[in-house]
Amino acid sequence: MTEIERHSYDVVVIGAGGAGLRAAIEARLQGKKTAIISKSLFGKAHTVMAEGGAAAAMGNVNPNDNWKVHFRDTMRGGKFLNNWRMAELHAKEAPDRVWELEHWGALFDRTRDGKISQRNFGGHEYPRLAHVGDRTGLELIRTAQQKIVALQQEDHREFGDYDARLKVWAETTVTRLLKDGDRISGAFGYVRETGRFVVFEAPAVVLATGGIGKAFKVTSNSWEYTGDGHALAMLAGGTLLNMEFVQFHPTGMVWPPSVKGILVTESVRGDRGVLKNSDGKRFMFDYIPEVFKAQYATTEEEGDRWYDDPDNNRRPPELLPRDEVARAINSEVKAGRGSPHGGVFLTVVDRMPGGAEEIRRRLPAMHHQFKELADVDITKEAMEVGPTCHYVMGGVEVDPDTGAALVPGLFAAGECSGGMHGSNRLGGNSLTDLLVFGRRAGLGAAEYIDGLDARPAVPETEIAAARDEALAPFQREGGENPYAVHAELQQTMNELVGIIRKEGELQQALEALDKLRERVANVGVEPVAVNDGRGYHPGWHLALDLRNMLIVSEAIAKAALERRESRGGHTRDDHPGMSAEWRKVNLVCRLDGDRVQLTRQPMPPMRDDLIGLFESDELKKYLTAEEMPGAAGATAADALDKEDDR
Amino acid sequence: MSTVEAPAKTRAQIKERTLRKDNWRKYPLTTFIIFTAWVAYATVRAFWGSAFYVPEFHYLTPFYSPCLNEICNSVTVDGHTGSAAEFGTFLPAETRGWIPFAAVSLPFLLLFRLTCYYYRKAYYRSFWLSPSACAVQEPHKKYTGERRFPLIGQNLHRYFWLAAVLISLVNTYDAILAFHGKDGGFGIGLGTIILVANVVLLWLYTLSCHSCRHIVGGRLKNFSKHPFRYRMWGWVSKINQRHGMYALITLGSLVVADLYVALVASGTISDLRIFN
Amino acid sequence: MSYQAKFRVWRGDEGAGELTDYTVEVNEGEVVLDIIHRLQATQAPDLAVRWNCKAGKCGSCSAEINGMPRLLCMTRMSTFDPDETITVTPVRTFPVIRDLVTDVSFNYQKAQQIPSFDPGDVKPGEFRMRQEDVERSQEFRKCIECFLCNNVCHVIRDHEENKPGFAGPRFLMRIGELEMHPADVADRRNIAQDDHGLGFCNITKCCTEVCPEHIKITDNALIPMKERVVGRRYDPIVWLGSKLGIVKKGQDTPSA
């Protein structure tokens, strides 16, 4: 065995999506020597796929908007299960983070008076999403990427080396976090191209590895989303929060089979797109839940008027939060009113004043995507869409202000962290989540290092164990094909832990996962021709990712079985209602050996001034009687409410 | 030495010059044929020295405009005599056959088209084969592009464009004069229509020029501060998308205009009169 | 409606390799990347291919299909004849790692040499730009960095020795993007010509032909940049004007 190369940094950021890049920028701005590690090439992380926009209450389009309204929308969307402090920080800091991007060169679409334009999105009371056509994520990641290059150029001027204080390790995968006692001391990984191992010595590690979608069969997520950060945190002794909440986006492509799951952005609905069943009926009007009755239109005419006159009309029910729309589509298809390929129809044909030309201008990426992949011209035909696994609300349990996980030296931000979105994420809240908490995690890591008296060491035994684990698939002669095991895992999760869940099926899922655990432990791969058999070896990579997907799947299934209510991204057929008692409970997963352990943890009560932002009528829908604020508080809150609604 | 770094690598060695299976030779080949034929025709006609003017209807071929040879002062066709000279005639009659009558405009027009961004693409591909088509290896060992003499001269395109605007004005004047009837007053013939159509196309070609697009507004950073120039830029940008097409059409229209005038002026056919 | 298709895929590493023949199943609606994945799952488990989004958004899956630079995930099988043999090779301009995967670090190095956006003294949140001001640069920011344009450009595809002095269409376009950015205050015209090789480009438009985002690279970025460079250094009137002190010359920004 050749010697393993070591590199020393102050902060190692795992993940080069929006959250990772923002964290790395911050750590570097704090003067820390920083590495960014990414499974894919620089600038290709999953964030490029985000389409709709970044939610920030800048009030550029509707001046009534402010952080309080945004905070309320986020809490409502998450059905009050959000970590309220995160929701508060997010709503307050999002505008600054967006303006900062602009200062780094981002070019958002503009309003007539030259400010950043904002668009409507499901669950947001006002037009709030800063956007660039339907490729906002690309703009975000490219801007952060270019900011990193700008910082590297500064270092190049100062030290003659672009990588002096900020280095990007592209196509490098971390398989283990390393610890010195109870503290983080680094990370272990392999370089994709050569298959060689590398150890990053660092007192602080920021996880920003994104989601878990690849554990499901139908998903809008790419191969990167194997829940690595979730699993790495667990393996290092960290905890995961509320993993049962998985968002199924209502509109994924359903045909052709090879692209099933690919996202159809919500902006299609924000820009007048409507959902119809096979009878040609706009069925969403039948699915407005009680809690939202006041905010949504009851007739097609009112809904249609809303696009031009939002102040005097209520919004169309196509713009309900994602969980509602996904469930509605699911019911329509089950009732036999679906489209030929098992979805429903989403159409913008004849819906825009500017006709086909306007469709092409407002939704260029969607027009392109359907033309190229499905041979459908969305200016003339309806799209066929159905739910697809999209986002995981659950994630690493962190301190809201610093992003610190339970393990000293470990931080997390972005999709792989939990709490911010509660039981359901509003569209557009993720992109600003990445920026707000990416920055805070970078800052948190820098401060943590400043408070250390000595750098933790990386024990040889940890490295050896990590190396052996990574090499194991080559040692298993006649081991099972990783692709087959992966396909089965995805099938299991899709069928038994999907949108609608039942106790029996969840138990079945856990049994199936138990069997899969043995099979995962027995996958084997053959060496390739170059670099000791490990150079750019897709089968081997998958074999290593399976461990992570399995851990995450088990956490999801266990938590889903435990939570006996339906809320946001978790729907129990056998417990259809939302329960105020369950709202007080966070479900926390940790690893015990190779098994996931679940504990209940009380939800910290919301700060008074924040609770005061809601009318008591609304609070009643979510809180238990004891939790309701006293009469005095409520009046003050109502007054405040009127203040900023003006 | 870093061990994680991969060893030095080379490109994939693929012997074939290209693996394209479509008919990629079509574009360079047709362009080659069209341009060669056109250059041959234009050269012959430029030095021909006769059959360029129809005095009865004031038809002057664009290949001879402005007409600067003494001969232009008095041209007789079919019993009608007239002058094709509008800007003086400093070329002695003896230079006929050696120097084209439009000795001032033709070199500029040639340089204008030679440095035109569209023509550059077309002849680099079809004459110089660098590259003849995308993803097809070019035959040259070395390549320096437009960085050195003489090709660095391509950067003077905007001056030739200015010259072309002036010449287009002259051509426009010629076309207006061609509304000349049998009785000396207003009249329209097929020749008039051809000359006017040619001038309109020449303007479309000239105004859709990339340098023009730059000058009218492209060079600005902030369009919103210059609404008028932004509108002009938008208009030029629109026709600029078809610049290559206009470049080719005007090759055709120039030949048609010249040939028609030549045929009428040589008495081979007579002009089809529509009005007077 | 599935059929058996004939594929020839370049297999090899460190430069040496050959086209290997496969017969593989194709189903309705599939793209070339699906077929490559099927090969991986059934016949060639170690076939290396780079991909990520499978939706034409990340620009990872660049390769050459029947000799033309394309994205594997955006090339539908229905565009081929069922009895046609489809050839898939890695991009030619960059060194090959293995099979269809190439080392594209050239592009990241070039990106580092282009001076970044410079907003001058404007504070965050204070920008006022109109839609018409940002539209030109927005077109270039659609770029997904697939580097197919840099791959097809004959300046470096056919002449390895030109690589040091040529940033390729992708990054000449980046210079164009910044030069047209309404809030940028730097001047990169001189380095575009001197350091990044704008003069190599002979506007033969192959970059535009292959761009999967349909960006008009040549017409909207490279030619306007050439015109700007002319304004900066080859325009005799500007030259005369600056000699006479009528035209003020700004500071040239050096390469980073």
Ligand SMILES: Cc1cc2nc3c(=O)[nH]c(=O)nc-3n(C[C@H](O)[C@H](O)[C@H](O)COP(=O)(O)OP(=O)(O)OC[C@H]3O[C@@H](n4cnc5c(N)ncnc54)[C@H](O)[C@@H]3O)c2cc1C
């Ligand atoms: C199709 C689609 C559309 C979306 N649209 C929107 C939208 O309009 N608005 C919105 O707000 N949100 C949207 N989202 C959600 C949002 O894009 C994601 O939640 C967000 O981009 C996640 O960013 P991130 O920084 O957490 O992770 P990512 O951008 O996913 O980055 C993860 C990074 O971690 C790296 N990584 C993972 N594992 C490892 C490992 N083991 N070792 C090393 N590196 C690793 C990966 O290579 C990658 O670089 C959308 C999501 C999808 C899929």
Ligand code: SF4
């Ligand atoms: S137009 Fe210029 S940059 Fe583009 S491929 Fe041709 S030579 Fe290269």
Ligand code: SF4
């Ligand atoms: S400009 Fe087009 S071809 Fe070039 S890298 Fe960007 S997307 Fe790819």
Ligand code: FES
């Ligand atoms: S005339 Fe063709 S670009 Fe100027």
Ligand code: FES
């Ligand atoms: S895989 Fe992302 S562009 Fe093809």
